[in-house]
Structures are given as C-alpha cells and as structure tokens.
Amino acid sequence: MAKAAPRTVLITGCSSGIGLRMAVQLAQDPSKRFHVIATMRDLRKKDKLEAAAGDTLNKTLSIQRLDVCNDESVAECINSLPEKRLDVLVNNAGVGLVGPVESISIDDMKRIFETNFFGAIRMIKAVLPEMKQRRRGHIVVISSVMGLQGVPFNDVYAASKFAMEGFCESLAVQLLKFNIFISMVEPGPVNTEFEMKLMEEVARSEFPGADAATVRYFKEVYLPASHEIFTTMGQTPEYVAKAVVNVIAKERPPFRTQTNTLYTPLVALKYADTSGDLSVGTYYNLLFRFTGLFHLSMSFLKCITCSCFRRRVTPA
Numbered sequence: 001m002a003k004a005a006p007r008t009v010l011i012t013g014c015s016s017g018i019g020l021r022m023a024v025q026l027a028q029d030p031s032k033r034f035h036v037i038a039t040m041r042d043l044r045k046k047d048k049l050e051a052a053a054g055d056t057l058n059k060t061l062s063i064q065r066l067d068v069c070n071d072e073s074v075a076e077c078i079n080s081l082p083e084k085r086l087d088v089l090v091n092n093a094g095v096g097l098v099g100p101v102e103s104i105s106i107d108d109m110k111r112i113f114e115t116n117f118f119g120a121i122r123m124i125k126a127v128l129p130e131m132k133q134r135r136r137g138h139i140v141v142i143s144s145v146m147g148l149q150g151v152p153f154n155d156v157y158a159a160s161k162f163a164m165e166g167f168c169e170s171l172a173v174q175l176l177k178f179n180i181f182i183s184m185v186e187p188g189p190v191n192t193e194f195e196m197k198l199m200e201e202v203a204r205s206e207f208p209g210a211d212a213a214t215v216r217y218f219k220e221v222y223l224p225a226s227h228e229i230f231t232t233m234g235q236t237p238e239y240v241a242k243a244v245v246n247v248i249a250k251e252r253p254p255f256r257t258q259t260n261t262l263y264t265p266l267v268a269l270k271y272a273d274t275s276g277d278l279s280v281g282t283y284y285n286l287l288f289r290f291t292g293l294f295h296l297s298m299s300f301l302k303c304i305t306c307s308c309f310r311r312r313v314t315p316a
C-alpha cells in the first residue's frame with residue numbers, strides 16, 4: 001500500500017521553548033509522518049532551532065518568518081504554502097505578564113491579548129477557508145492551566161488564555177461539521193525562557209499605582225511561591241512537546257489535554273463547587289493563611305518527584 005504523504009504542520013513561536021522542541025520532535029519523527037514549517041517573528045533567532053534540527057533542516061523542517069500580530073506577515077507565510085494547504089496549525093506563540101493589576105497599563109494588557117488571543121485567531125482565520133474546503137484539518141492551541149483556573153497576579157495572562165478557551169470551545173462544535181478538530185493543550189509551569197522573560201520585566205518595574213501592601217504581597221509572597229512552583233512542578237519543554245506530538249498523531253484528537261497531572265485536582269476544585277468559593281478559598285488559604293503548609297507540600301512534592309535534581313533551562 002502506498003505510504004501516506006507527510007502532513008504539513010505549521011507552528012508559531014519556534015525561536016525557543018515548547019515551540020522549538022515541538023518542531024524538532026515532529027521533524028525527527030522516525031516514520032517521517034510530518035513536514036514542519038517552524039515559524040518565528042525574528043529570523044535572527046533561528047540559530048538555536050537550526051542547531052537542534054540537525055539533519056532534518058530543509059528536509060522535514062523548514063523555517064519561515066511569521067509574526068502573529070501582523071496581518072501581512074501571516075498572509076505572506078500562508079500564501080507561500082503550496083495551494084495554501086496546511087494539515088495542522090499549532091498556535092504556540094505566547095507572552096506572559098505578572099504583577100499587581102493597578103500597575104499594568106491598558107496598553108501592556110492589550111499587548112498580551114494581541115499575541116495570545118488575537119494572534120492565534122488571526123492564524124485560525126487564515127487557515128480555516130482552505131481546511132473547510134478540504135473538510136480536513138487540525139488546530140492545536142497551546143493554552144495553559146491558567147486558561148482553566150485563575151492564578152493571583154497573573155490576572156491578564158489568565159484572562160487571555162480563558163478567552164482562547166471560550167473561543168475554541170465555541171468554534172470546535174461548528175468545525176466538527178467540517179471534520180476539523182481543535183485541541184487545547186494545557187500545561188502547568190514549564191521551564192522555558194518564559195518565566196525568565198517575566199522575571200526580567202518584574203525586575204525592571206517599580207509598580208506605579210500599586211499600594212505598598214499589594215507590592216509586598218506580590219514580592220514577598222507570590223514571587224517566592226511561584227519560583228518554588230516552577231522548580232518543583234515545572235515540566236521540561238521536551239515533555240510538553242511530546243504530549244503535543246501525541247495529540248497531533250491521534251486520528252481523533254481530544255479537545256483538552258492537561259500535561260501535568262499534579263494540577264488536575266486544583267482545576268477540579270472549581271467543578272466540585274459551582275459557587276467558586278472552594279477554589280478561590282483554597283488559593284487564598286494556600287497563599288496567605290497556611291503559607292507554611294504550602295512550602296511543606298512543595299518540599300514533599302520535591303522529594304517524591306526528585307525535582308531537586310532537575311536541571312533548569314537558562315537562556316543562551
């Protein structure tokens with residue numbers, strides 16, 4: 001029987017982190033089931049991907065420029081595909097934002113939505129007509145557990161991921177009629193450059209407009225807790241990329257995939273109590289009332305998952 005042609009997979013945000021790892025894993029698929037178009041907004045950053053791609057470069061992996069915030073850039077990239085044909089779109093490009101909401105300008109909030117929400121929608125709108133016409137396609141969105149459960153001081157980032165969840169949950173129903181699947185992948189913390197970029201911004205900010213007590217909670221309670229969560233529960237980008245590859249390889253891909261089972265109970269709290277008080281109260285207690293218990297449970301998790309020995313990723 002003739003071998004099926006490789007599926008074309010376009011991934012946004014491949015200069016680092018999860019996007020880079022997904023591109024390489026798909027390109028190195030032993031059965032050569034995929035041709036990867038690994039995109040990034042700034043081609044000056046392509047060296048790391050080229051090095052990781054090795055022999056697959058310009059064979060099963062090609063690199064193209066694409067800025068998800070720019071209509072022309074998106075059109076140029078999609079128009080360059082033979083017959084504009086794409087089998088799988090992976091919306092991975094994303095940016096984070098943390099801090100007291102009073103100190104964040106509306107323009108900075110819009111910047112997060114411009115990438116995480118409108119950027120992904122711009123991509124979906126660009127590929128849908130052809131996918132609908134062919135009655136075939138798969139759209140993957142790298143969402144977050146913060147698309148299901150809010151986290152203190154991540155208000156705007158969580159809102160951008162919640163928005164994406166609501167958008168895709170609505171669209172997924174219609175698209176099934178066209179044999180097009182949507183999959184949300186919801187990682188917990190992942191040790192990529194993402195957290196470091198956030199911390200660099202935090203180090204630069206003087207939190208204008210936020211009161212002293214809020215800034216103190218942010219710096220002395222939230223930041224140490226967040227750091228501990230990343231070192232204890234953080235997954236590697238390779239692990240998350242593998243989960244995405246598994247979703248892409250499925251004949252009937254699932255709508256939701258959480259990559260970190262340690263988060264499942266926390267997300268389940270909001271469904272266990274529809275008033276929402278259980279999840280809001282639990283987060284409050286963990287962060288502000290029983291901080292000792294929080295640190296103790298992190299130490300326990302560290303021991304049972306051996307994360308003290310995990311290597312953290314640092315920017316090149």
Ligand SMILES: NC(=O)c1ccc[n+]([C@@H]2O[C@H](COP(=O)([O-])OP(=O)(O)OC[C@H]3O[C@@H](n4cnc5c(N)ncnc54)[C@H](OP(=O)(O)O)[C@@H]3O)[C@@H](O)[C@H]2O)c1
Nearest residue numbers: 013015016017018041067068092093094144189190192194
């Ligand atoms: N790390 C985590 O803890 C975590 C947890 C859950 C979900 N996620 C999600 O996972 C995705 C990947 O993040 P990551 O952890 O791999 O972080 P990362 O290493 O910072 O990668 C983010 C990627 O997005 C790109 N990007 C940003 N704005 C873009 C734009 N306008 N157009 C095209 N690309 C753009 C970045 O490119 P530049 O290099 O040019 O900035 C970079 O390649 C994001 O959607 C993030 O929200 C991350």
